Amino acid sequence: MKLWLKILCAVLLFYALLSSFYHPLAPGGLTVDIEKLVPGANTFVYSGYNTHFKDHSNDGLQFFVSSGSHYYPTEIIEVIDNNHAKVNVVLPDTLPSEEIAFYANTPTDGTVYIMKPMDISAFVFHQNYTNGSVPVKVANDQHQNFGYPFQVIIFESIRNLMWHVPMWFTMFVIMFISFIQSIHVLSATGRENMLDSSMIYVQSGIHDRKASASAETGLIFCILGLITGSIWARFTWGAWWTNDPQLNGAMVVFLMYVAYFILRNSVNDEEKRARLAAIFNIFAFVLLVVLLMVMPRFAEGLHPGKSGNPAFSSYDLDSSLRMVFYPAVFGFILLGYWIYNLRLRIKILESNEEI
Amino acid sequence: MKKYNAVFACLLLVLFTNSAAASSSLEEYFYASGKIKVVITVAAIVLIGLFVYLQRLDSRLKKLEKNKIEK
Known part of the structure; x- marks a missing residue:
């Protein structure tokens, strides 16, 4: 085996070792501490992973609850740290879709979302009923630097x-x-x-x-x-x-x-x-x-x-x-x-x- | 080969005593800080595995060298 091949091998393995531990994991949504959604006010703590809630608490931090392709705005009660924030959402009693997701928007992380199985039996679902929803620009994969893709079960x-x-x-x-x-x-x-x-x-x-x-x-x-x-x-x-x-x-x-x-x-x-x-x-x-x-x-x-x-x-x-x-x-x-x-x-x- | 068997036995013992203590504590240990410990374990196994194999090649070579000197 040629010497340059051995050196190439060492360099590539060093690069692999470095990149396997050095690059950050992309931000993602972890969980929300709520089991049952009801019409009216719902307060919950949104937990993210590698997110920057605190850094952007005054510029651009937004949370939304979505039902299908419709979004409901939330009120931020308290930003606990970069990965946790307490928010309140007011939902109408009729939602357009049973697919509920929780979105968080920051300028650095882009949009992260959580889909969690939840008790939604208190709602009526009607496809054309979009009362209270707001238009939102969902910016997926906005993080600039290379990061490992965030997957809920896999993590790091x-x-x-x-x-x-x-x-x-x-x-x-x-x-x-x-x-x-x-x-x-x-x-x-x-x-x-x-x-x-x-x-x-x-x-x-x-x-x-x-x-x-x-x-x-x-x-x-x-x-x-x-x-x-x-x-x-x-x-x-x-x-x-x-x-x-x-x-x-x-x-x-x-x-x-x-x-x-x-x-x-x-x-x-x-x-x-x-x-x-x-x-x-x-x-x-x-x-x-x-x-x-x-x-x-x-x-x-x-x-x-x-x-x-x-x-x-x-x-x-x-x-x-x-x-x-x-x-x-x-x-x-x-x-x-x-x-x-x-x-x-x-x-x-x-x-x-x-x- | 005997010394490797001892090493493997120690490794297995460590693994089994860990898992026997409580499966949930093992999970807690590995699930902490975003499952990064799984990566560290996997990387360690790859490096240790290659190291053990290279060590075996080394000992074979040593035997050949010894035979040559005796001749």
């Missing part, structure tokens, strides 16, 4: 994007190397009759070592991806393991590559082992693509980008998240390739030792 753990997801990207790339090397093993042994057989043995032997070294490195990243994913799932989805198709697919892939090494260890004849393992590895990689890339797109699941859950790219329109995510992925891929390279050289040294 969105930063795991820089750690958990690159593990799987690295695994794909390293396993692809393994797949290619396995094809080389088979094509080298296929030419057996045409060339000097000792030559063939050396060729398929080096490809076999490359295939097993890369599969081993890929397996490390697979294990790290499984563990980090499990922890992330525990504190966002509420369970160490869920029935998400991507999770089960990942587990099958993990077991498959474990089986690959069990198969390798159970065959003593080196040439036979190379061919058997190569065939198994080719099937394993095809299954990996099917299980991790194709199947989850057709099934219900919790991962972003599947069955109505938007992928991260839909949250940021200027793709500033991509600009830090892809360097992180590339840095980890380079690191994985470097580790594979070391593993391979150790393997070759060990085999020289045996002869």
Whole structure:
């Protein structure tokens, strides 16, 4: 591996590490401490996250309660701090829509909103009844600097994007190397009759070592991806393991590559082992693509980008998240390739030792 | 390998004693300050995992070096 690639790897990983902790989370609405809305006066405390209520208490801070696309103005009783404010809203007894949301507007944060399940049985709903509503310009995503998109259940753990997801990207790339090397093993042994057989043995032997070294490195990243994913799932989805198709697919892939090494260890004849393992590895990689890339797109699941859950790219329109995510992925891929390279050289040294 | 087993056993012990004490306190710990501790744990696991694997490669290399010197 070239030195500049190693330096690039270090720089990219440093950038990923820095950006995963340095950039702020975009402001968002957290909760309102009210369970039942009634016609007339409702007083509640609005809690935001990373918002700037106090800083803008005299210029531009506004709260609204919306019903469908209609907005009802509120009176600010007290701004407690940057994230809390006590407000009062007077609602009519007929609202245009059952979709109630609580908006907060500040010049720095733009518009943040909260949708919370609430008892609204005291109201009558009529589509054309818009008494008391005011026109409001909702300014979504107004925050200027790059920030991680705010998501209610995920919060700061969105930063795991820089750690958990690159593990799987690295695994794909390293396993692809393994797949290619396995094809080389088979094509080298296929030419057996045409060339000097000792030559063939050396060729398929080096490809076999490359295939097993890369599969081993890929397996490390697979294990790290499984563990980090499990922890992330525990504190966002509420369970160490869920029935998400991507999770089960990942587990099958993990077991498959474990089986690959069990198969390798159970065959003593080196040439036979190379061919058997190569065939198994080719099937394993095809299954990996099917299980991790194709199947989850057709099934219900919790991962972003599947069955109505938007992928991260839909949250940021200027793709500033991509600009830090892809360097992180590339840095980890380079690191994985470097580790594979070391593993391979150790393997070759060990085999020289045996002869 | 034996020393790694001891390290893993310690880690597991820490994890289980934490979760056995009270699941809700574990949740409280990780949900505090916007779940940033989840990120720290995940980052630590990635770094520790890579470190352990590199350490294993290192010990393999050491064995090769030792054999070479003996020859």
